[in-house]
Amino acid sequence: MEASVLNYLKFEMTVPTPKCFLRRFVCTAQVFDEDSTLHLEFLANYICELSLLEYSLLCYLPSLVAASSVFLARFILKPTKNPWNSSLSYYTRYTPSELRVCVRVLHRLFRFGPGRDLPAIRGKYSQHKYKFVGKKYCPPSIPTDFFQNATS
Known part of the structure; x- marks a missing residue:
């Protein structure tokens, strides 16, 4: 039966990546945010x-990496506003407390980069067509109360 299914699919299969989940999560974040922009x-x-180059992130589910990326992106864009809400929890199926460890790894990666000898991704996103997000300032720490489970 397995061979039959694979033959029908012509062996065209792939595993889900964070990018598969990211599209939906970003759309959700933009719908429930008054400032929906391309920056997010x-x-x-x-x-x-950036996460693709970090070996320590392989232990996280692709959906968790995508949700953590949205959390961190919203934090970087508005550092004083809680980046997570109940709508994002509903659509991603992740609470802020579940994202804590992965977000912190991504935060460190964003601040210090994937390595001095691998500037390609930062260079790509430092261009005008990507709104210079590769040059965005990232606060040195994320308030711990942002990882409390949201009610609104």
Whole structure:
């Protein structure tokens, strides 16, 4: 039966990546945010691409990396506003407390980069067509109360 299914699919299969989930999560974040812009989309994509180079992130589910990227992107764009809400929890199926560890790894990666010898991703997202999100300032720490489970 397995061979039959694979033959029918012509062996054209792939595993889900964070990018598969990111599209939906970014759309959700933009719908429930009064300031929907391309900045969020580009920044979340940039963070996701940085994660591809980080071996320590392989232990996280692609959906968790995508949700954490949205969390961090929203935090970077508005550092004083809680980046997560109940709508995002509903659509991503992740609470802020579940994102904590992955967000912190991504935060460190964003601040210090994937390595001095790998500037391609940062350079790509530092261009005008990506709204210069590769040059965005990232606060040195994320308030711990942002990881409390949201009620609104």
